Amino acid sequence: MPPSADLRTLLERPVLEVAPLLLGATLRNGKVACRLTEVEAYDGPNDPGSHAYRGPTPRNSVMFGPAGHLYVYFTYGMHWCANVVCGLQGSASAVLLRAAEIVDGIDAARSRRPAARADRDLARGPARLCQALGIGREHNGHDLTTDPLTLEPSRACRDVRTGPRVGLRDAADRPWRFYLPDEPSVSAYRPAARLRGRP
DNA sequence: GCTCCGATTATCT
DNA sequence: GATAATCGGAGCG
Numbered sequence: 001m002p003p004s005a006d007l008r009t010l011l012e013r014p015v016l017e018v019a020p021l022l023l024g025a026t027l028r029n030g031k032v033a034c035r036l037t038e039v040e041a042y043d044g045p046n047d048p049g050s051h052a053y054r055g056p057t058p059r060n061s062v063m064f065g066p067a068g069h070l071y072v073y074f075t076y077g078m079h080w081c082a083n084v085v086c087g088l089q090g091s092a093s094a095v096l097l098r099a100a101e102i103v104d105g106i107d108a109a110r111s112r113r114p115a116a117r118a119d120r121d122l123a124r125g126p127a128r129l130c131q132a133l134g135i136g137r138e139h140n141g142h143d144l145t146t147d148p149l150t151l152e153p154s155r156a157c158r159d160v161r162t163g164p165r166v167g168l169r170d171a172a173d174r175p176w177r178f179y180l181p182d183e184p185s186v187s188a189y190r191p192a193a194r195l196r197g198r199p
Numbered sequence: 200g201c202t203c204c205g206a207t208t209a210t211c212t
Numbered sequence: 213g214a215t216a217a218t219c220g221g222a223g224c225g
Contacts, residue, residue: 013211019207040217049217076218096217115220126222127218167217188201190218 003152004145008151010068011086011145015041015093020085020162022095024154029133032105034123036097038179038186040165042083045093048170052092062138062141063092070149072130072140079127080136084144084151098126098166098177101151109133120184168192 011018019041025143028035044063049107051060051073059077062071063085071094083094100123109122109132116122123129130136135149144151162175169192179186 043216051217054211057211073217074209075216077209077216079218081217098217125218165217169216 001135007145007151007153008068012088013086015043015087015091015095016176019095019176020083020160021153021156021179022084022097022151023160023178024157026103026154027097027100027133028148028150028152029135030105030106030148032108032124032133032134032142033103034100034109034129035103036100037183038099038177040096040098040122040178041176042094042096043176043195044087047093047174049168049172050092050094050166052094054169056092060092063094064090068151070135070139070142070144072135072137074137075127080130081126082135082139096126097129099108099124099179099183099185100129100132100188101113101183102132122185124185125187137152163189164191 019039022036022039025036044052054061056064066089067086071085072080081098085094087093102122107114113132114124123132144148159181161179161181163177164172165177167190172192
């Protein structure tokens with residue numbers, strides 16, 4: 001059985017099973033590779049925190065397709081973030097890649113992330129992760145079994161922590177953020193945007 | 200380490 | 213027209 005079939009079988013499982021299993025996996029784009037340390041699950045139309053909550057739109061259409069493809073979206077007027085589509089086709093579930101440790105091509109990653117003070121900041125946060133790996137709009141819909149941008153699962157990590165998802169206004173109570181303990185690359189938890197000038 | 204705040208625009212209501 | 217699955221810099225401790 002080719003590795004690509006393994007990956008698909010893994011990713012077709014329910015998103016809440018897939019998300020913790022992606023911790024420790026290697027995401028590679030050409031010569032830069034990283035080991036995932038933090039992810040979040042988004043459970044399709046059932047999940048008020050998901051981009052799929054209000055049904056299909058041009059932006060989220062990749063989420064409604066088959067597992068194993070990348071859903072890349074643009075946010076806050078300047079940042080790209082990447083998700084791995086998972087679950088059965090049509091479930092519109094996905095795992096947001098929130099943080100990682102660079103394990104190969106660190107010089108290239110540094111030059112893409114001039115603002116990073118330390119190596120642990122290179123892929124600390126979903127938009128930083130995309131920047132370090134050179135992921136952008138051209139990768140929306142990309143099949144992760146296809147070079148040069150690939151995902152290689154690892155053995156399941158023993159010690160997986162969970163907590164609330166970062167930056168969400170809705171469904172902030174669901175503990176669907178998964179991360180590895182004692183990893184310097186895990187991003188800081190921030191609750192949903194503060195209400196400015198209003199109690 | 201923390202908190203506050205501005206940047207900047209695709210997307211959807 | 214409002215919002216957003218964020219980031220970096222300034223200021224404080």
